[in-house]
Amino acid sequence: MLSYTPGDSVAHRLDPRTKLLAQAAFAAAAFVHTTPRGLAAFTVVGGAFLVAGRLSPVDAIRGYLPALPFLAAGPLVSVVELRPWTVGIDPGAAVGPLLASYRVLLILLVSAVYLHTTPVRESRAAIQRLVPGRPGRLLGVGVALVFRFLPLLRSDLRRVREASAVRLGGERRLRERMEVVASAGIRRALGRADRLALALRARCFAWNPTLPELRFGRGDAVGLAVGVGLVAVAVAGVVA
Incomplete structure (x- = not known):
């Protein structure tokens, strides 16, 4: 799973707001211009x-392996074309x-670059x-918890699967293996949620904690220019 890794790359030194703008602008422009x-x-x-961000494409793709089958x-x-009594194949589709x-x-x-170069706080x-x-405080807390919890x-799921394999779980039917992993994963998730709630109460969880100071640097000028340029590309595609 991708997570923050300390470093001194160009992306590490950028303000997170700059990276959010560039990331959102890239997504918008890519959705508008879906052509070869x-x-x-x-x-x-x-x-x-x-x-x-000094991030290898292989490492980035490995972090999103669960999404690749979809x-x-x-x-x-x-490519599968259902016809009366037959099934056709249409590669062009x-x-x-x-x-x-x-x-x-x-x-x-x-987005992997953002996760790799930006601390949760x-x-x-x-x-x-x-x-x-x-709303901003609630959203900020939610994002922070997801980045730490997921x-x-x-x-936990990986350790459950490894433990099941050691106990010859691979010889069971697929349905039984899925039940074991799912039930153990749910129990561990609920247990972690209970411990998280207890830890938040013990630390007197605050809606408005002291957060790190954010400052735009010289490098952010380039990042903001890239973000604005991508926004312009997206708008131009919509207008055209």
């Missing part, structure tokens, strides 16, 4: 994001879904400054 030429250009831009399912299902899946993959790679601070009032849940 447009996605080829966004592949180059996405590669630049990875270079700025991205591959769309093009595969679309996979072009649109394939481009859409690749677009989503590019967006995931860019800075993400919370950025969200609470962008969204004022109690990797732990995935780690």
